[in-house]
Structure formats: structure tokens, C-alpha cells
Amino acid sequence: MSMLNSYTFTLPIDRPLAVVYEFLLEPRNFAKWAFVGDVNMKHLGGQDWSVESSVGPRILRFAVRNDFGVLDHFAFLTPDSPPHPIAMRVVANGDGTELLYTSFQRPQMPDAEWRSMIEWVNTDLMALKSLLEAHQE
Amino acid sequence: MFNSHTFGVQIDRPVDDVYEFLLEPTNFGKWVFAGDAKMRHVGGRDWAVETSVGPRIIRFAERNSFGILDYFALLTPDSPPHPIPMRVVANGEGTELIYTSFQRPGMSELEWKSVIEWVTVDLLALKSLLEARQE
Numbered sequence: 646m647s648m649l650n651s652y653t654f655t656l657p658i659d660r661p662l663a664v665v666y667e668f669l670l671e672p673r674n675f676a677k678w679a680f681v682g683d684v685n686m687k688h689l690g691g692q693d694w695s696v697e698s699s700v701g702p703r704i705l706r707f708a709v710r711n712d713f714g715v716l717d718h719f720a721f722l723t724p725d726s727p728p729h730p731i732a733m734r735v736v737a738n739g740d741g742t743e744l745l746y747t748s749f750q751r752p753q754m755p756d757a758e759w760r761s762m763i764e765w766v767n768t769d770l771m772a773l774k775s776l777l778e779a780h781q782e
Numbered sequence: 783m784f785n786s787h788t789f790g791v792q793i794d795r796p797v798d799d800v801y802e803f804l805l806e807p808t809n810f811g812k813w814v815f816a817g818d819a820k821m822r823h824v825g826g827r828d829w830a831v832e833t834s835v836g837p838r839i840i841r842f843a844e845r846n847s848f849g850i851l852d853y854f855a856l857l858t859p860d861s862p863p864h865p866i867p868m869r870v871v872a873n874g875e876g877t878e879l880i881y882t883s884f885q886r887p888g889m890s891e892l893e894w895k896s897v898i899e900w901v902t903v904d905l906l907a908l909k910s911l912l913e914a915r916q917e
Binding site: 646647648649651652653655657659711713715717730732734736737738739740741743745747749 | 783784786787788789790792794795796846848850852865867869871872873874875876878880882884
């Protein structure tokens with residue numbers, strides 16, 4: 646069976662679950678932490694946004710609100726390309742939040758690029774944690 | 783907040799198969815606690831489980847469309863439920879299982895390390911069981 650390499654990050658965030666969930670559910674907030682915060686976003690319709698980033702254009706399909714803290718999103722290189730899943734979820738960790746984020750190695754992505762991507766995602770998630778923990782309302 | 787450990791396990795079986803297997807409480811005894819658990823239905827999604835580390839009540843997840851299989855462990859019916867977030871997502875034609883353990887309040891560091899080792903063994907047993915079970 647064909648499977649992809651994967652990497653799951655787990656990140657405790659010292660903010661209430663509902664606060665983290667609402668922040669991440671809003672597509673506009675994506676640009677505040679992903680791709681080192683260097684992103685221009687344009688709404689295409691529904692849950693789809695076009696994203697101009699340092700690694701080129703992407704279309705992102707964001708999650709719809711649900712009761713499970715699921716924040717899965719999908720990345721497309723072009724509107725017709727197959728969606729690439731990013732599994733993301735928040736769960737309660739005591740009074741705070743645990744963020745679970747799974748990246749998959751794209752088919753044909755070289756291993757060096759995959760390792761680099763894991764480092765980038767790690768940086769992004771640390772930025773997200775710092776942003777949310779500093780963001781006391 | 784509590785210390786946590788998240789496992790990502792690749793299972794070479796379709797996500798629907800893995801989900802259905804894990805959703806069924808009676809399958810729980812086949813892979814946890816080294817497959818050595820006796821189970822009795824208490825009501826609803828609650829099951830009493832006799833294990834090598836003592837009795838537990840396990841509250842299983844309801845069916846949903848997100849692959850969520852979170853369950854809760856209770857030492858007694860009145861004790862606070864301890865959450866175990868578990869989820870399956872598609873990985874190509876196979877499955878990625880994502881499982882998070884939290885260190886219980888009052889649990890020693892040594893005991894916590896031991897829990898992580900036990901869960902590692904259980905999840906590998908689950909993987910082997912499912913991958914061997916070609917229907």
C-alpha cells in the first residue's frame with residue numbers, strides 16, 4: 646500500500662483551548678505565524694484562500710468549524726492539483742492546549758527538502774506558540 | 783498543564799478499516815495491556831477493564847466523521863476522567879494513527895516514563911495485529 650513519510654509535532658500552548666481553536670479557525674490569522682509571517686492572502690471563496698509565500702503560491706483549503714478541535718487543512722499547488730493534507734488538531738491539556746500537527750512528505754519531494762520542511766514547520770509552530778502565549782486578552 | 787507525549791504510527795491498512803476496528807470497544811482488549819485485558823460493558827460507551835495494573839473504566843468515543851477515537855480512563859466511576867486523545871487520518875492508501883498520552887497529576891516521573899514505554903509496545907502490537915489481519 647502506498648504511504649507517505651510523516652512527522653507529527655506536539656506543542657503545549659499555555660492558553661485555553663477555545664482561544665487557540667478560534668484563533669486557528671480564522672483563515673486570516675494563518676499569515677500571522679506560517680511562513681515566518683511573510684504571507685499575503687486573498688479569499689477565493691468558501692474555505693479556499695490563495696496564499697503568496699516565500700516558497701511560492703499555494704491555495705489553502707481551511708477546516709470548517711467542528712466540535713472536535715479539528716483544524717485539518719489542504720494545500721494545492723494549483724487549483725487542479727491534488728490536495729495535500731495537513732492534519733492539525735487541538736485538544737485540552739489541563740487549563741491549556743495541546744496542538745497536534747502532522748506533516749506528510751509530498752510524493753516526489755526529495756528527502757533533503759522534506760527535512761527542511763520539518764524545520765520550517767517547527768519554526769512556524771514555535772512562532773504560533775509565542776504569539777498566542779503573549780496574546781493575553 | 784501536563785507533560786505529554788504524542789505517538790505517530792503508520793499502519794498499512796485503509797483508514798476506514800482501522801477506524802472501525804478501534805471504534806469497537808471489544809477490540810480494545812486485543813492490543814492494550816499486552817492484549818491481556820478482560821472487559822465488561824457498564825453502559826453507554828463505558829466499559830470496565832481488568833488489567834495487569836488494576837481495574838479501570840474506559841469511556842470510548844462515539845462514531846464521528848473526523849476519525850476521532852478519544853477515550854477517557856477513570857480509576858473509579860466517580861474519579862475525574864483522564865483523557866487520551868486518539869485519532870486516525872488517511873496517509874495515502876494507509877493510515878496515520880496519532881495518540882497522545884498525558885502525565886496524570888501525582889504520577890511520578892519514573893511511572894510516566896514507564897507509561898510511555900507501555901504505550902509504545904501497545905501501539906506496535908496494534909499495528910502488527912491490523913497489518914496481519916488482511917480480510
